[in-house]
Amino acid sequence: MTRLLLIGPPGSGKGTQAVRLSQACAVPAISTGDIFRSNVEKGTELGVKAAEFMNAGKYVPDSLTNDLVRSRLNDADVEGGFLLDGYPRTEAQVDELDDILAATGHPLDVVVLLTADTDEIVTRLLKRAGEQGRADDTEDVIRHRLEVYAEQTAPLIDIYSKRGLVVEVDGLGSVDDVTERITSALDARGITLLAS
Ligand code: ADP
Numbered sequence: 161m162t163r164l165l166l167i168g169p170p171g172s173g174k175g176t177q178a179v180r181l182s183q184a185c186a187v188p189a190i191s192t193g194d195i196f197r198s199n200v201e202k203g204t205e206l207g208v209k210a211a212e213f214m215n216a217g218k219y220v221p222d223s224l225t226n227d228l229v230r231s232r233l234n235d236a237d238v239e240g241g242f243l244l245d246g247y248p249r250t251e252a253q254v255d256e257l258d259d260i261l262a263a264t265g266h267p268l269d270v271v272v273l274l275t276a277d278t279d280e281i282v283t284r285l286l287k288r289a290g291e292q293g294r295a296d297d298t299e300d301v302i303r304h305r306l307e308v309y310a311e312q313t314a315p316l317i318d319i320y321s322k323r324g325l326v327v328e329v330d331g332l333g334s335v336d337d338v339t340e341r342i343t344s345a346l347d348a349r350g351i352t353l354l355a356s
Contacts, residue, residue, distance in 0.1 A: 162187055162241040162351055163266060163333040165248070167316065170305045171281035171288075173338060176229045177274065178245035184353045185346075187241035190232055192225060194245075215295045216223030217304035219312065226256040233260050239354060249313045270349055271320040272342055278306060280321045 162185045169176050175191060182189035194216060199207030206228070210220045219225075229247050234239070248254045261267060276284075282302055289297035296305065320326050327345045331338055343353055 161266075162243075162270075163261070164241075164243050164267050164346075164351075165268060165271045165320075166243060166245045166274065167271060167313065167320075168331060169276060169278075169281055169309045170302070171285040172274040172276040173284075173335070174245050174274055176335055177272075177331075177338060177342060178243055180335075181272075181346075182243045182269075183245060184339075186354055187243050187248055187307040188237050189243045189245055190229070190238070190247070191230065192220075193245040195228060195232070196220060211295075214266060215301070217296055217301035217308065220306060222250055222252045222256070225249075226253060229253075230256070230260055233264075246310065248316060249309075251312075251315065251319070254316055254319055268325055270302060270327055270346065270351060271325045272345070273326050273328045274331040274338070274342075275290065275328060281306065335346055 164181070164185065164187075166174050166178050166181070175193070178191060182284075196207070196210040200214070201207070201209045206224065206293045209224060211222045225247065233242065244257075248257050257268075282299070285297050285302045288294065288297065296302075317326060326344075327349065329338065329341045329345055333341075347353060
């Protein structure tokens with residue numbers, strides 16, 4: 161019954177760790193970035209709207225993002241918990257999530273903050289651009305995404321820290337090392353994990 165958020169700058173390894181952590185915690189991983197990308201690929205109405213913002217390194221407007229998450233969090237498979245990767249990213253999204261969770265009576269258990277320095281992030285994202293060709297992984301767009309993160313998402317760390325929910329984990333090092341750091345930190349907080 162774990163409800164967790166994964167917050168970190170673009171390129172901090174959130175997506176990779178989200179998949180592993182959702183397995184370790186036996187809860188579904190919900191990545192707003194993945195949901196938007198799959199809508200873009202399928203050419204849905206949401207995808208057409210979202211692509212314009214994503215390709216420019218901007219956030220998709222809160223109204224669209226909040227509706228998407230509200231509907232996903234009403235699905236039966238998240239009743240036993242969830243891992244949100246990449247949501248909330250703005251204060252308005254924090255308010256929305258609070259509202260959604262208040263209605264269920266189940267508060268968040270923990271917010272994992274994955275850190276990584278800017279030079280490392282730009283290197284990782286440019287490498288990913290070469291491998292995966294994501295439209296938002298060009299150098300200019302990457303820099304813009306980092307600015308947007310600093311302006312709009314970094315302030316959320318303070319909000320959740322004041323609630324005593326934040327566990328900060330260094331995102332540098334091998335994927336296994338980072339997973340190990342996160343699972344030890346969760347274990348130390350008494351969060352139930354499946355044996356790996
Ligand atoms: P990253 O964080 O590495 O840039 P994501 O896959 O998490 O990659 O997100 C890709 C893009 O999807 C973001 O740059 C943004 O345009 C959009 N997006 C994802 N989550 C949100 C959100 N919570 N609010 C607004 N836009 C979002």
